Amino acid sequence: MNGPAGAGPAERPVVEVRDLSVRMIATKTPIVSGVSFDVAERQTMGLVGESGSGKSTVAVALLGFARRGLEICGGSVRVGDVDVLQLSGDKLRDARGRLVSYVPQDPAAGLNPxxxxxxxxxxxxxxxxxxxxxxxxxxxxxxxxxxxxxxxxxxxxxxxxxxxxxxxxxxxIAIAFACRPRLIVLDEPTTGLDVTTQRYILEKINEMAADYGASAVYVSHDLPAVAQVASKTAVMYAGRIVEVASTAKLFGEPRHPYSAGLLKAAPSADETNRLVGIEGRPPRPGHWPSGCSYAPRCPRAQDDCRAEEPLLGPIEGDSLVRCLHPIPLESGAGLALTAAPRPEPLEGTAVQVSELIAGYGSKEILHDVAFGVPRGECTAIVGESGSGKTTLARCLVGLHSNWKGQITLNGQPLRKGAREREHEQLRRMQYIFQNPFGSLNPTMTVIENVEEPLRHFERLSPRDRRRKALDILDTVHLGKDFADILPSSISGGERQRVAVARALVVEPEVLVCDEITSALDVSVQALLIEQLRDLQLQRSLTMVFITHNLAVVRSIAQNAIVLQTGAIVEAGPTERVLDDPQHPYTRQLLEDLPRMEPSGQAAAVG
Amino acid sequence: MAADPLQVAPVDAVRHTATPSLRRRFSQALATRPILSMVLSRLALGAVTIILIAIIVYVATTVLPGDAATAILGHSATPERVAKLRAELGLDKPLLTRFWHWATNALSLNFGNSLGEAAPATSVGTVASNSVTSLASERIENSAVLVLVSAVISTVLGLLMGVYAAYRRDGFFDTVGSVFSLVASALPEFVVAIFCVLLFSTSVFHWFPAISVLEPGVSILSQPEKLVLPVLALVIVVTPYMFRMTRGAMIEALDSDYVEFARLKGASTARVALRHALPNALAPIIQVVGLNLLFLAGGIVLVETIFTYPGLGLMLVSAINGRNVTEIQYIVILLAVFYVLLNIVSDVCVLIVTPRRRYPR
Known part of the structure; x- marks a missing residue:
């Protein structure tokens, strides 16, 4: 293994991780296998991967810690002159926090209540x-x-x-920096924060790492955030590092097909492209395939990929890649995307909201909100947490009934609660929940979940009902194999597709999607967004898409409404709102949004 | 169809500018003092509970076959004598009047006189020491000692074992402790009590007396050997619950992100367990301690009967056997008040150890 990117040849890196391996105690199943990387003095390295890639396990292993049921079974983590993994007892305890410190994912859970x-x-x-x-x-x-x-x-x-x-x-973060450690491990530190707070925190981390002379490992699934803080990035897949390169190189010219896949799946806030998701799912621990673990999902895979496991080897400059057939340089094949098609415009307005005031108890959440949702188009409602966007969505579908004002569907005024609304009105507007783990009934099979709305809205024989449900499962690319299993045995992305199928099975005109991709990995989010785009085009669906993510808005929506503390501050066609924002709040959001291009600051640090 | 939203504003504005009413100020004062407001509302609820229990107990004791007069005079009494005593006791008055009379007296802690054998047949109320309150006072003391000693021992044991088992989860102690606690909690207290007698008193060892009879006027504390077996029986019954709840609460706390963060901060294992995990496990533990004290207050009835331990439970059983209506009423009300107060105390303790509920955002 050669010296790290960015460090001078004479300089020994502050952090040297070699062949770090973690496994389950009971079954000896490997979770993390042979992870090696260097971090130079004052350098921030990004560690990117999707859920289940083992990145969090690596993060805590850098402090000589393994979560319950796991053990570190090999390798070394040298920080300064100390191998953390050789320490034990009081010495290890003292190294945690003083030599290597940790910033947990969710500070609300990490601080003792x-x-x-x-x-x-x-x-x-x-x-x-x-x-x-x-x-x-x-x-x-x-x-x-x-x-x-x-x-x-x-x-x-x-x-x-x-x-x-x-x-x-x-x-x-203050706790992590308290004892001026040599290395700080940040485990998804900005997940769940608003973009403005996130940007502030990212800048703070960079600034403090520089002031306190600390190196950092920034673990995240959020590619733009990594691009902003890290000068070097490692990509993890199925417990192994598959590519290490300077952030600029990795984001500009990824060599491993998986790195390229992640980048092509990530929506951009600047262009409306067709996103390319990664089909299939990462192998679970204990089911790693022989050969390259990405081969089953890899578009470039050849026979030899399945035969032997590639090694993490050097490729131009300081980059390392674990691939037998890396994407050639300057081929243009890496990140090329096609522009997304627009739906044919239809006449009229599907949903019209006027003078909407809503709240909980005496607390007003939405203040006099008015907008129209053009038929056949996707209208995004963007806002940060607390902006009232979910309350708005729930008013639309009648799940929240403490509101005043008017909501019409096809010109007909809707009553407040779903129970008071007409059958036909309910059928025409369907809702998809944010959390696919909570919205499907865990005691019913996938097909029973999908059939459920049919029982309410249509009189069909059991056989017809099942046929119809199977058809719609096909439409969302879940075949018969998924029909008779329980939701607990499928992945988050697949569950969300089931939720989409359940909404579509009654052929609604309007689909209200409440943050439906926020719990998903980018590769899965891309698949879902593209699926919704296709459905929208095929079925002339009208969509109301609630999200906090401006890049997602750019990808899918034709219109955007910006909501701030319960009031609309800006609304219009997506291009207009995002390219030429009029309201300072919209400008702020766009400015704070991390971009995929590595920032000058991060590059300068490395 | 919808009301004019503009109408809302003026109404609100008026409400805000008006001087706050007394009621509003009161409710604001309560909102900033969660403990006080909880104690007040629980006390009010508790008073309602006790009133309801008083009604139920009074009605239930009056519908029992026979009444105070027959209880006092025995079955051989002539109908004339019974009728005379009835009139003397006011038993011929309507139920509501009698209840009112009893309830108002009860408020001044006068629960009437015991109808037991020692009661003089005619001049009811002349012997001061025959009032149920004074008869019960010694019994209350004895039962309180029994409950308190058992509660302290089982709480300390349960807590220590629970914390240790959680800390060494799936270890030897945890496995063995869990199995034993499951077995012990499946046994009813009378079985445990009889087993204790067989083992430590009659059949195997002869260490402690099998029954705990006391001379009147003698404190149980002067003869602690008579306390051992009843306490042992109660401790065996109650500790498993304490152990399992503590273990569960500690495991949940030890699995939390804040415990992991504390470890990764460099805190020592003892510090992590006692300072980070335990305070967060306290709320459920306090709840189960409260529940167990309530359970003990009920459990003494059986255990005291088996050991003929001179406490409230035994007194209640013999009162029921002898249709001693006034004693039944007094003891049941006493237990109800104890339940209500204990609930309030445990809820306040839970509130104190839960800052999230004590300090609103």
Missing amino acids: AHRIGGQLREAFSVHENLDKRELEDQLAELMRAVNLPSTKQFLRSYPHQLSGGQQQRVV
């Missing part, structure tokens, strides 16, 4: 060194200044649940 944040911050110092009270408070104050949080008594005495998500994340 039973303790005040002041105590949790002080603990970061006190478990490692005996400071007297004065020193401790001085260091704490300095740390709080660095993360732009007040170090007032009142703030330090608050409990985690009293802080906002961004504040919680900054507390956690």
